[in-house]
Amino acid sequence: MFTTANPTGRGFDGSTGDGILLAEKTGAQTVDMEAIQLIPLRGGRLLNYVGGDIFVDSSGKRFVDESKGVKAIGEAYLNLPDRVFWVITDSQSQKSLDLDAKLLSGTVRMADSVAEMAKKMHVSPKVLQETLDRYNKFAELGEDKDFGKKIFTQKIDKPPFYFGREQFDIHYSCGGLKINKKCQVIGKESKPIPNLYAVGEVTGGIHGRDRLGGDSLIS
Ligand SMILES: Cc1cc2nc3c(=O)[nH]c(=O)nc-3n(C[C@H](O)[C@H](O)[C@H](O)COP(=O)(O)OP(=O)(O)OC[C@H]3O[C@@H](n4cnc5c(N)ncnc54)[C@H](O)[C@@H]3O)c2cc1C
Known part of the structure; x- marks a missing residue:
């Protein structure tokens, strides 16, 4: 399946999940990773x-x-x-x-x-x-x-x-890094990882299993 960021598969697609992988290396927890909006x-x-x-x-x-x-x-x-x-x-x-x-x-x-x-x-x-x-x-x-x-x-x-x-x-990853209300990324033992913050599509838990439409950009 292609993503809507690169619908023909021939262009550049930045939707690679690298932010999640980087944070996971510091012990970050993820949430709802299987929830993808099509x-x-x-x-x-x-x-x-x-x-x-x-x-x-x-x-x-x-x-x-x-x-x-x-x-x-x-x-x-x-x-x-x-x-x-x-x-x-x-x-x-x-x-x-x-x-x-x-x-x-x-x-x-x-x-x-x-x-x-x-x-x-x-x-x-x-x-x-x-x-x-x-x-x-x-x-x-x-x-x-x-x-x-x-x-x-x-x-x-x-x-x-x-x-x-x-x-x-594939349009949107509803899952991603677990954060708290201050956008601090949550690590092991459910404690914030010092100095690590996340916003945007790299985060998870805001949407549940279906994305709240139009909330990412001012449409
Ligand atoms: C076709 C399309 C239409 C959309 N329309 C709407 C809309 O109308 N309304 C709405 O609210 N939302 C819309 N969205 C969703 C919205 O655009 C995204 O959810 C939002 O842009 C995500 O912002 P972000 O800053 O979290 O991530 P991104 O905008 O994806 O930014 C991540 C950046 O990280 C870069 N990157 C990736 N890997 C690396 C790496 N290893 N090293 C360095 N840089 C890296 C990427 O190149 C990219 O620039 C649309 C999305 C698409 C694809």
Whole structure:
């Protein structure tokens, strides 16, 4: 998996954990080291709101309540055997500003019919049509009988359809060095290590298992 600091794997990535390793050598304790935030940032997603798109797996079936937070969606993604998922919306939704760039780069594509979209996604047209028909019934009812989604802004039934493959990248390490309220790094016997302070992503324990969004920079 790549990190969002270096999404193509070709650039420089400073997210190396060196700060944690250095402090550990002085006896620092760590906390929540297994808690990593994954986000879908650079693929087929076009909407900055919930209710106008669906996510389907490589067989053309939905696999999650798309209105959930990134933690729940990320966990569902990790359970997909091939970790392939597609985002689908249609002409009615309010696209984000990067629509043109994503269309130009081919990250997002368009199709005039469900059959054409299925062909381009290499999924069964029958399965994809059934997925959309079922979802559109749920949108009409306001109730998702498969995954419990409750937020619907539209049906997905007006061509052209917009679709793109999405993926999760590693975005944030929620775990890190154990600190106290004075940002002193905690060492063995749970005592502060003299003159060692830590702030930022090198620290852990602030977020629990899911990051408090937007708190690292003034967004
Ligand atoms: C694409 C992207 C978008 C983001 N958007 C937001 C946002 O909108 N809002 C928000 O709040 N947060 C956002 N974040 C998260 C936020 O940017 C980081 O959590 C924050 O910058 C961490 O700051 P830091 O000073 O702790 O660490 P860093 O900014 O990672 O600084 C660590 C520094 O140490 C250097 N370094 C590493 N190893 C060594 C070594 N061995 N020797 C010397 N130097 C070393 C690195 O090069 C780096 O300069 C985003 C992150 C990414 C990747």
